[in-house]
Amino acid sequence: xxxxxxxxxxxxxxxxxxxxxxxxxxxxxxxxxxxxxxxxxxxxxxxxxxxxxxxxxxxxxxxxxxxxxxxxxxxxxxxxxxxxxxxxxxxxxxxxxxxxxxxxxxxxxxxxxxxxx
Amino acid sequence: xxxxxxxxxxxxxxxxxxxxxxxxxxxxxxxxxxxxxxxxxxxxxxxxxxxxxxxxxxxxxxxxxxxxxxxxxxxxxxxxxxxxxxxxxxxxxxxxxxxxxxxxxxxxxxxxxx
Numbered sequence: 564x565x566x567x568x569x570x571x572x573x574x575x576x577x578x579x580x581x582x583x584x585x586x587x588x589x590x591x592x593x594x595x596x597x598x599x600x601x602x603x604x605x606x607x608x609x610x611x612x613x614x615x616x617x618x619x620x621x622x623x624x625x626x627x628x629x630x631x632x633x634x635x636x637x638x639x640x641x642x643x644x645x646x647x648x649x650x651x652x653x654x655x656x657x658x659x660x661x662x663x664x665x666x667x668x669x670x671x672x673x674x675x676x677x678x679x680x
Numbered sequence: 681x682x683x684x685x686x687x688x689x690x691x692x693x694x695x696x697x698x699x700x701x702x703x704x705x706x707x708x709x710x711x712x713x714x715x716x717x718x719x720x721x722x723x724x725x726x727x728x729x730x731x732x733x734x735x736x737x738x739x740x741x742x743x744x745x746x747x748x749x750x751x752x753x754x755x756x757x758x759x760x761x762x763x764x765x766x767x768x769x770x771x772x773x774x775x776x777x778x779x780x781x782x783x784x785x786x787x788x789x790x791x792x793x794x
Binding site: 567598600605606607608609610613654658667668669670671672673 | 713720721722723725728736768770772782783784785786787788790
């Protein structure tokens with residue numbers, strides 16, 4: 564079974580600074596996807612960034628980027644130029660790759676990110 | 681607005697009540713999911729439906745009864761719940777193929793069982 568581990572229950576960062584959230588996972592699959600979701604106080608789970616395991620290039624979305632280390636099974640999220648609106652719970656998630664769209668997500672326990680003004 | 685709408689957003693029910701949570705997706709997806717989010721626990725997958733057919737039941741107690749009448753709608757019928765069932769229930773959907781298999785979530789329904 565796949566597992567996702569987030570070892571940092573809470574993190575804080577000064578506004579405009581950079582912060583990195585850690586995530587490790589365990590799988591025997593070779594084809595899979597990794598995601599970071601953000602859950603603000605509104606509780607809606609919002610996709611931040613996605614990484615396909617077969618891609619060596621790290622995914623980037625504006626101020627958000629990942630460091631994907633497939634051999635180490637590590638998938639960290641870097642947030643640059645942190646903004647107050649980035650304050651939220653961040654969840655790392657794993658999904659097995661397949662030809663069908665109904666594969667489940669396995670989530671980590673989350674990291675609560677606080678932005679200090 | 682992610683295209684996945686859940687109602688009601690908040691629900692308080694007694695242990696003997698019967699209520700339902702509703703989810704509707706406007707994204708043309710074919711797979712729909714129910715997740716449960718409890719305090720200090722990872723999100724737990726409850727059910728998966730693919731083209732209206734249930735493809736996964738993650739050992740969920742029978743007091744939770746899902747229904748998927750079509751690919752756009754998903755219900756979670758609740759009866760004789762326990763206080764420990766109080767949680768945020770998240771509905772999600774994903775396409776059959778394409779768009780990187782991304783799952784899109786609704787805003788959740790807060791359930792309190794008293």
